[in-house]
Amino acid sequence: MKLTFLGTGAVEGIPSPFCDCLTCEHARENGGHNNRRRQSVLINDHLLIDLGPDIFASCAGLGLSLRDLDCLLITHSHLDHFDSVNLMLRGRAFRLATELPELTMLAGPSVWTKWEDAGGNDQGAGILRRILHPGQTVRLKEYSITAIAACHHLRIGDAMNYLIDDGKASLLYASDSGYYEEDVWESLKGRRFDAVVLEGTIWNRPPGKEHLNRSDFGRMVERLKRIGAITDQTQLIATHFSHQSVGPHHELAEEVSQFGAQCAFDGLTVHILPES
DSSP states (O other), X not given: OEEEEEEOBOTTOBSOTTOOSHHHHHHHHHOGGGOBOBOEEEETTTEEXXXXXXHHHHHHHHTXXXXXXXXXXXXXXXXXXXXXXXXXXXXXXXXXXXXOOOEEEEXXXXXXXXXXXXXXXXXXXXXXXXXXXXXXXXXXXXXXXXXXXXXXXXXXXOOEEXXXXXXXXXXXXXXXXXXXXXXXXXXXXXXXXXXXXXXXXXXTSOOOSSSOOHHHHHXXXXXXXXXXXXXXXXXXXXXXXXXXXXXXXXXXXXXXHTXXXXXXXXXXXXXXXXXX
Protein backbone atom coordinates (compact mmCIF):
# COMPACT_ATOMS: atom_id res chain seq x y z
CA MET A 1 0.00 0.00 0.00
CA LYS A 2 1.35 3.39 -1.01
CA LEU A 3 0.33 6.61 0.73
CA THR A 4 1.01 10.04 -0.77
CA PHE A 5 0.27 13.04 1.44
CA LEU A 6 -1.14 15.84 -0.72
CA GLY A 7 -1.69 18.07 2.31
CA THR A 8 -0.87 17.82 6.01
CA GLY A 9 -2.32 21.01 7.47
CA ALA A 10 -5.46 21.87 9.39
CA VAL A 11 -8.17 24.21 8.18
CA GLU A 12 -6.00 27.36 7.83
CA GLY A 13 -3.00 25.62 6.28
CA ILE A 14 0.56 26.77 7.07
CA PRO A 15 1.29 29.60 6.65
CA SER A 16 -2.12 31.12 7.18
CA PRO A 17 -2.44 34.28 5.05
CA PHE A 18 -4.09 36.05 7.97
CA CYS A 19 -1.48 35.24 10.61
CA ASP A 20 1.97 36.48 11.57
CA CYS A 21 2.72 33.96 14.34
CA LEU A 22 6.27 32.60 14.53
CA THR A 23 5.29 29.38 12.76
CA CYS A 24 3.66 31.17 9.83
CA GLU A 25 6.52 33.66 9.47
CA HIS A 26 9.06 30.80 9.57
CA ALA A 27 7.11 28.95 6.87
CA ARG A 28 7.03 32.03 4.64
CA GLU A 29 10.76 32.57 5.00
CA ASN A 30 11.87 28.93 4.71
CA GLY A 31 9.18 27.11 2.74
CA GLY A 32 9.79 23.43 2.08
CA HIS A 33 8.30 21.00 4.58
CA ASN A 34 7.14 23.93 6.73
CA ASN A 35 4.39 24.76 4.22
CA ARG A 36 1.26 22.66 4.66
CA ARG A 37 -1.81 22.60 2.44
CA ARG A 38 -5.11 21.30 3.76
CA GLN A 39 -5.20 17.58 4.54
CA SER A 40 -5.66 14.96 1.80
CA VAL A 41 -4.07 11.54 1.24
CA LEU A 42 -3.86 9.46 -1.94
CA ILE A 43 -3.70 5.67 -1.61
CA ASN A 44 -2.24 3.48 -4.38
CA ASP A 45 -2.69 6.36 -6.86
CA HIS A 46 -6.45 5.81 -7.25
CA LEU A 47 -8.14 6.08 -3.82
CA LEU A 48 -8.32 9.56 -2.33
CA ILE A 49 -9.24 10.47 1.24
CA ASP A 50 -10.83 13.94 1.34
CA LEU A 51 -11.20 16.49 -1.43
CA GLY A 52 -10.56 19.89 0.08
CA PRO A 53 -9.91 23.38 -1.29
CA ASP A 54 -6.21 22.79 -2.00
CA ILE A 55 -6.47 19.66 -4.13
CA PHE A 56 -5.77 21.41 -7.45
CA ALA A 57 -2.76 23.31 -6.08
CA SER A 58 -1.45 20.21 -4.31
CA CYS A 59 -1.54 18.07 -7.45
CA ALA A 60 0.03 20.83 -9.55
CA GLY A 61 2.76 21.48 -7.01
CA LEU A 62 3.60 17.80 -6.62
CA GLY A 63 3.33 16.92 -10.31
CA LEU A 64 0.50 14.46 -9.65
CA SER A 65 -2.53 13.54 -11.74
CA LEU A 66 -5.87 12.18 -10.52
CA ARG A 67 -6.79 10.73 -13.93
CA ASP A 68 -6.90 7.20 -12.48
CA LEU A 69 -8.92 8.16 -9.41
CA ASP A 70 -11.90 5.83 -9.04
CA CYS A 71 -12.45 5.75 -5.25
CA LEU A 72 -13.09 8.73 -2.97
CA LEU A 73 -13.63 8.64 0.80
CA ILE A 74 -14.76 11.75 2.65
CA THR A 75 -14.27 11.89 6.41
CA HIS A 76 -16.74 14.72 7.10
CA SER A 77 -18.27 17.88 5.68
CA HIS A 78 -15.94 20.56 7.10
CA LEU A 79 -14.74 22.87 4.34
CA ASP A 80 -11.09 21.81 4.53
CA HIS A 81 -12.07 18.19 3.83
CA PHE A 82 -14.82 18.53 1.25
CA ASP A 83 -15.05 21.31 -1.32
CA SER A 84 -18.08 20.80 -3.55
CA VAL A 85 -16.71 23.06 -6.28
CA ASN A 86 -13.61 20.94 -6.73
CA LEU A 87 -15.78 17.88 -7.29
CA MET A 88 -17.91 19.77 -9.82
CA LEU A 89 -14.73 20.67 -11.73
CA ARG A 90 -14.35 16.98 -12.55
CA GLY A 91 -17.23 17.38 -15.00
CA ARG A 92 -16.91 16.87 -18.75
CA ALA A 93 -16.93 20.57 -19.59
CA PHE A 94 -13.64 21.01 -17.71
CA ARG A 95 -11.78 18.05 -19.34
CA LEU A 96 -12.92 17.83 -22.95
CA ALA A 97 -9.85 15.87 -24.06
CA THR A 98 -9.84 13.34 -21.23
CA GLU A 99 -11.91 10.26 -20.40
CA LEU A 100 -12.15 9.44 -16.71
CA PRO A 101 -13.32 6.32 -14.88
CA GLU A 102 -16.48 6.45 -12.82
CA LEU A 103 -15.65 7.69 -9.33
CA THR A 104 -17.27 5.84 -6.43
CA MET A 105 -17.65 8.27 -3.56
CA LEU A 106 -18.31 7.13 0.01
CA ALA A 107 -19.44 9.74 2.50
CA GLY A 108 -21.82 10.39 5.37
CA PRO A 109 -25.20 12.14 5.13
CA SER A 110 -23.92 15.63 5.98
CA VAL A 111 -21.45 15.50 3.10
CA TRP A 112 -24.19 14.55 0.66
CA THR A 113 -26.39 17.31 2.05
CA LYS A 114 -23.59 19.80 1.41
CA TRP A 115 -23.23 18.45 -2.12
CA GLU A 116 -26.95 18.80 -2.77
CA ASP A 117 -27.12 22.30 -1.29
CA ALA A 118 -24.26 23.40 -3.57
CA GLY A 119 -26.15 22.18 -6.64
CA GLY A 120 -23.95 19.13 -7.14
CA ASN A 121 -24.97 16.64 -9.80
CA ASP A 122 -23.73 13.05 -9.54
CA GLN A 123 -23.91 12.35 -13.26
CA GLY A 124 -22.31 15.67 -14.14
CA ALA A 125 -19.34 14.98 -11.88
CA GLY A 126 -19.09 11.36 -12.99
CA ILE A 127 -19.60 9.93 -9.51
CA LEU A 128 -21.43 6.93 -8.09
CA ARG A 129 -22.97 7.83 -4.74
CA ARG A 130 -22.64 5.52 -1.73
CA ILE A 131 -23.94 6.73 1.62
CA LEU A 132 -21.87 5.45 4.52
CA HIS A 133 -22.44 5.44 8.27
CA PRO A 134 -20.04 4.68 11.14
CA GLY A 135 -19.93 0.96 11.82
CA GLN A 136 -20.49 -0.12 8.21
CA THR A 137 -18.06 -2.18 6.13
CA VAL A 138 -18.06 -2.11 2.33
CA ARG A 139 -16.08 -3.72 -0.47
CA LEU A 140 -14.79 -1.22 -3.02
CA LYS A 141 -12.51 -2.47 -5.82
CA GLU A 142 -9.75 -4.38 -4.02
CA TYR A 143 -10.43 -2.67 -0.70
CA SER A 144 -12.29 -3.61 2.43
CA ILE A 145 -13.29 -0.33 4.06
CA THR A 146 -14.81 0.00 7.52
CA ALA A 147 -16.06 3.34 8.81
CA ILE A 148 -15.70 4.08 12.52
CA ALA A 149 -17.09 7.02 14.46
CA ALA A 150 -14.62 9.87 14.83
CA CYS A 151 -14.87 12.09 17.91
CA HIS A 152 -15.28 15.17 15.75
CA HIS A 153 -17.90 17.40 14.11
CA LEU A 154 -20.03 16.54 17.11
CA ARG A 155 -22.94 18.88 16.35
CA ILE A 156 -23.57 16.81 13.22
CA GLY A 157 -22.32 13.44 14.45
CA ASP A 158 -21.34 11.61 11.27
CA ALA A 159 -17.59 12.29 11.03
CA MET A 160 -15.69 9.09 10.29
CA ASN A 161 -12.26 7.54 10.39
CA TYR A 162 -11.48 4.57 8.17
CA LEU A 163 -10.00 1.08 8.41
CA ILE A 164 -8.64 0.27 4.95
CA ASP A 165 -7.28 -3.10 3.78
CA ASP A 166 -6.09 -3.55 0.20
CA GLY A 167 -5.43 -7.28 0.54
CA LYS A 168 -1.76 -6.68 1.25
CA ALA A 169 -1.63 -4.20 4.12
CA SER A 170 -4.06 -2.66 6.59
CA LEU A 171 -4.34 0.99 7.59
CA LEU A 172 -6.11 2.90 10.34
CA TYR A 173 -6.74 6.41 9.05
CA ALA A 174 -7.41 8.42 12.23
CA SER A 175 -7.37 12.09 11.33
CA ASP A 176 -9.82 14.72 12.57
CA SER A 177 -10.78 12.96 15.76
CA GLY A 178 -10.22 13.38 19.44
CA TYR A 179 -9.61 10.40 21.72
CA TYR A 180 -12.02 7.64 20.72
CA GLU A 181 -15.15 6.76 22.65
CA GLU A 182 -15.21 3.38 24.39
CA ASP A 183 -17.51 1.72 21.86
CA VAL A 184 -14.97 2.50 19.13
CA TRP A 185 -12.17 0.99 21.18
CA GLU A 186 -14.30 -2.14 21.60
CA SER A 187 -14.76 -2.36 17.84
CA LEU A 188 -10.99 -2.18 17.30
CA LYS A 189 -10.23 -5.18 19.50
CA GLY A 190 -8.97 -8.06 17.40
CA ARG A 191 -7.76 -5.74 14.64
CA ARG A 192 -4.11 -5.47 13.61
CA PHE A 193 -2.82 -2.57 11.56
CA ASP A 194 0.36 -2.32 9.52
CA ALA A 195 0.15 1.48 9.63
CA VAL A 196 -1.71 4.23 11.46
CA VAL A 197 -2.15 7.79 10.25
CA LEU A 198 -2.87 9.82 13.36
CA GLU A 199 -3.63 13.52 13.70
CA GLY A 200 -1.92 16.07 15.96
CA THR A 201 -3.95 19.19 15.27
CA ILE A 202 -3.65 20.88 18.69
CA TRP A 203 -0.20 19.45 19.43
CA ASN A 204 1.15 21.85 22.07
CA ARG A 205 -2.20 23.09 23.35
CA PRO A 206 -4.49 21.86 26.16
CA PRO A 207 -6.53 18.74 25.42
CA GLY A 208 -9.72 19.05 23.40
CA LYS A 209 -12.70 16.90 22.56
CA GLU A 210 -12.44 16.90 18.76
CA HIS A 211 -8.67 16.89 18.12
CA LEU A 212 -5.50 15.40 19.62
CA ASN A 213 -2.76 17.23 21.44
CA ARG A 214 0.63 15.68 22.20
CA SER A 215 -0.59 13.94 25.34
CA ASP A 216 -3.70 12.47 23.72
CA PHE A 217 -1.65 11.43 20.70
CA GLY A 218 0.46 9.38 23.10
CA ARG A 219 -2.66 7.99 24.81
CA MET A 220 -4.02 6.84 21.45
CA VAL A 221 -0.75 5.09 20.57
CA GLU A 222 -0.53 3.36 23.95
CA ARG A 223 -4.18 2.23 23.83
CA LEU A 224 -3.70 0.81 20.33
CA LYS A 225 -0.70 -1.13 21.60
CA ARG A 226 -2.57 -2.33 24.67
CA ILE A 227 -5.40 -3.84 22.65
CA GLY A 228 -2.93 -5.45 20.24
CA ALA A 229 -3.90 -3.32 17.24
CA ILE A 230 -0.32 -2.14 16.69
CA THR A 231 3.20 -3.16 17.70
CA ASP A 232 6.52 -1.35 17.87
CA GLN A 233 6.99 -2.30 14.19
CA THR A 234 3.77 -0.64 13.02
CA GLN A 235 4.37 2.43 10.85
CA LEU A 236 2.98 5.49 12.64
CA ILE A 237 2.57 8.75 10.73
CA ALA A 238 1.50 12.02 12.35
CA THR A 239 -0.34 14.65 10.32
CA HIS A 240 -3.00 17.42 10.25
CA PHE A 241 -1.26 20.22 12.13
CA SER A 242 -2.43 23.73 12.96
CA HIS A 243 -0.06 26.68 12.74
CA GLN A 244 -1.30 27.70 16.20
CA SER A 245 -0.02 24.55 17.87
CA VAL A 246 3.27 23.54 16.24
CA GLY A 247 6.68 25.00 15.50
CA PRO A 248 8.89 24.51 12.42
CA HIS A 249 8.83 21.11 10.74
CA HIS A 250 12.25 20.03 11.99
CA GLU A 251 11.25 20.68 15.59
CA LEU A 252 7.90 18.97 15.18
CA ALA A 253 9.51 15.94 13.54
CA GLU A 254 11.78 15.52 16.56
CA GLU A 255 8.84 15.72 18.96
CA VAL A 256 6.76 13.25 16.95
CA SER A 257 9.66 10.79 16.75
CA GLN A 258 9.52 10.39 20.53
CA PHE A 259 6.33 8.39 19.99
CA GLY A 260 7.96 6.23 17.32
CA ALA A 261 6.12 8.15 14.59
CA GLN A 262 7.12 9.88 11.38
CA CYS A 263 6.03 13.46 10.85
CA ALA A 264 4.24 13.80 7.52
CA PHE A 265 4.86 16.68 5.14
CA ASP A 266 3.24 17.64 1.86
CA GLY A 267 4.51 15.28 -0.83
CA LEU A 268 5.62 12.55 1.55
CA THR A 269 5.23 9.06 0.05
CA VAL A 270 5.17 6.07 2.37
CA HIS A 271 5.10 2.43 1.35
CA ILE A 272 3.22 0.33 3.88
CA LEU A 273 4.47 -3.22 4.15
CA PRO A 274 2.69 -5.95 6.12
CA GLU A 275 4.39 -7.04 9.29
CA SER A 276 6.24 -10.31 8.84
